[in-house]
Amino acid sequence: MSSKIDFAGSALARCAPSDATAVAGPTPSQTSARFGSITLAALALPGLVAPIGAQVAPLEEGVIAAKFGVYEDRQPGLTRVRAISPSLYIASPIASSWSFEGSLTHDNVSGASPRWHSSISSASRMADHRTAATAKLTKSFERVAVALGGAYSDEQDYRSRAGSLELRIASADNNRTWSIAFAHTDDNIFPTNRAARGATRRTNELGLSVTQNWTKHDVVQLAISRAEGRGYYNDPYKIVDIRPRERDQTTATLRWNHFIASSGDALRTSYRFYSDSFGIRAHTLDAAYAKALNDRWIVTPTLRYHTQSAANFYYDPVYDPVVGEPFPVVLGRFASPDHRLSAFGAVTVGVRADWKLDSRWTLDAKLERYEQRSSWRLGGGGSPGLAPLTALIAQIGFTRTF
C-alpha cells in the first residue's frame, strides 16, 4: 500500500494532475514566469479588464514538466521508507476550446514495513512499485468549463481507479469562479500475505469551491469537500488492525493568496479543517512566501503545521500483560496501531527555488523536512509512546511551455 505521508488523500485531488495550482490568479511561479515587470506595472493601472480572465479560460499554451523526487522517512535508529518518484506532467490546448492535462508518476518504494507502533522494530523489509496516471479533458465555453478526469494507480497489492466530473463557472465580471466536482474511486486491495482477498473500497466525493478575486492583489478561495467511503480500510499487514468499514470525511479549506505588485512577490496561505468518522479532527496551516529575487529567480520558503486528534479506535503502545505485543490491553470492536491515526503535531519546513532560464524553460528544486511528534499536538494530549518521525522530501524538475 502506498506509504508516503498523505493525510486524508482526496480522490478529487488525485484526479487533478499534481501541478495544478489550487487557487488561480497571481502566483509568481505562474504570473511572473509569464509576465515581466513592465506588464505587472501596467496591470496596476485603473479600470483595466483582467488580461487572463477567469479560470474557465481555455489554456493558451502547453506545459510539460518532469520531476524527480526522493522521499525518505526515519525514526531514531531506523530508516524506514525510501521512495524515488519520477513524474511527468503535461497540459496542452488541443483545439480552440479544448485542453488536456495528464500526469504519470512512478514510485519505487523500499524499506521497512511502516506504520507500526514505533516501539516495535522487528520490521519486515518491503519493496514496492507504484505507477499512477491521471488525465483530464476540459471543454471551455464562454464562462463555463467542464472537465472530465480519470486517475489510475497500480502497485503490487493495491489498485485504485477514480473518475471525476467538474463544472466551473465564472461570473460575468470574471472575478469569481464557482466549481462543483464529483469523484468516484474504486480501490482494490490484494495483500501479499493474503490477509484479505479481493477486498474493495468505494468512495464518492463531492467538492464545492468558490474563488474570488478580492482585490487586484488578493485571491481568496473557500473549498469544501465531503467524501463517503465504504469497504476495506484495515492495514492487512498488521496483526491487530480492524477498522470500521465506512469512513466519511469532511474537509474545509480557506486559501488566501496575496500578490505584492511592487516586488513581484506572493504570499500563499491556507487553513484546512478536516474531520472524519474515525474520530480524527485535524487543523493544518500552510504558508509560502514566493520571493522574486529578480526576473529569473524565485525562492519560496514554506512552512506547514498540522495537528490532529487520534481516531477513536487508535490504541496506545501499551500491550496486553499476558499476551504481550502487539495486542492491546483492551481490544474493542475496532483497533489500530497505525501512527497516522494517532494524536500528534507535525511541522514541515521547506524551500523551493525556481530558476527561469528563458521564456520557455524553468528549472525548479524543492527540499522539505517533515517532523511528526506527539508532543507537538496543539494543546497537548498527543498519543504517548511514539518516537518522532522525520521525513525528507527532495525534488528537482523542469517545466517547459510550448
Place this chain on the structure above:
Amino acid sequence: MRDTLEHIETPALERIELDSQATVFRFRAMASPCEVCVEGLSSLAAEVAAQKAANEVARIEAKYSRYRSDSIVSRINAAAGGDWIAIDDETRSLLEFAQSLARESEGLFDITSGVLRRVWDFRAGKLPEESSLSETLALIGTERILLDGSNVRLADALMEIDLGGFGKEYAADRAAAVLAAEGVRHGFVNLGGDLRALGPKQSGEPWSIGIAHPREPENTIASISLRTGALATSGDYERFFEHDGQRYCHILNPKTGRPVTHWQSISVLAPVCAAAGALATIAMLREAHALEFLDAQGCGYLAIRFDGERFAR
C-alpha cells in the same frame, strides 16, 4: 468615474460591416485613425458598445492631451516649479506607472523627456546645437516629478511631462474594458496601431493583425495572430527627418538626447496594451540590447533592425 471636463467631443463613428459576423466602427481620436471591431452582438448593441468605447478614448484624450490647455497634463506643466496640483486616482496611477517604467528601464523611458522637442525641430529638419541639447537634458528625470498623495509638482519651472508614451495604449485598454462591460467577448480596439483584443473571433479563430512595413507604408511585413491581449508597435517612421542621409526619428534617448537608430520598428505582444506599448518603446531605446530585454520580460515580439533583418519570438 465621470470627469468634470467640459467639451469632450463624442467621436463620430463610421460603421463598416466586415462580414456577416464582424462589425467595424471607425473614428478619429488622439490624432490617429481608430477602430473598434465587434462580433457576436446585435447591430444596435454593437454600436452602443463601440460608441461608449470611443467616448472613453475621447475622455482620456481630453484629460491627458498636452495639446489641450485644459488637460490635467497641461495644468501640471503650467504649474511646473510652482504650486502643487491636485490630481485624481487615475492620474496618480498613470504617474506611478510612469515611475515604474523609468525604474524598470533604468531611466530610458522618461515622460519628462518631451522637452527635447524644444531642441529637435522635426519640421525644419535640422540638428540641434550641442549646448542647447545639454541644457535641455538637465531638465529630464522622472524622479523630479514630485508625488505627494494626491498632489503633484514638477521640480523645475522648465520641466514638462507628456503621457504620449503610453496614453494611447492605456486608452486602448480602457476602451476594451468598456466593451467588456457592454458584454463584448469577441472583438478588439485599435487606436492607431495599438491594439487590445478582448477575445478571439466567435469561431475561436484568432484575429490576424498586419504589421506595417517600416519603409513601405502601404505594405505589411508580417501578420500576427491575436486572440486576447495586446499588440503595440514602435517605429522610427512615425515622425522623422533625414539629414545627410541619416534618419533622425522622434524616439529620443533621454540620456544622450539623440534619436535611436538601431531598429526600424519593434512590435510587442503583451497581456495589456499599456505594457506592450511601453515595452516596444523601451526596446527601441535599448538599441542593440533590445532583444535580451524583451526576452527577460517574457513577451512576444517582431523586431526589424536598421538593415531590415527580422527578429521574432
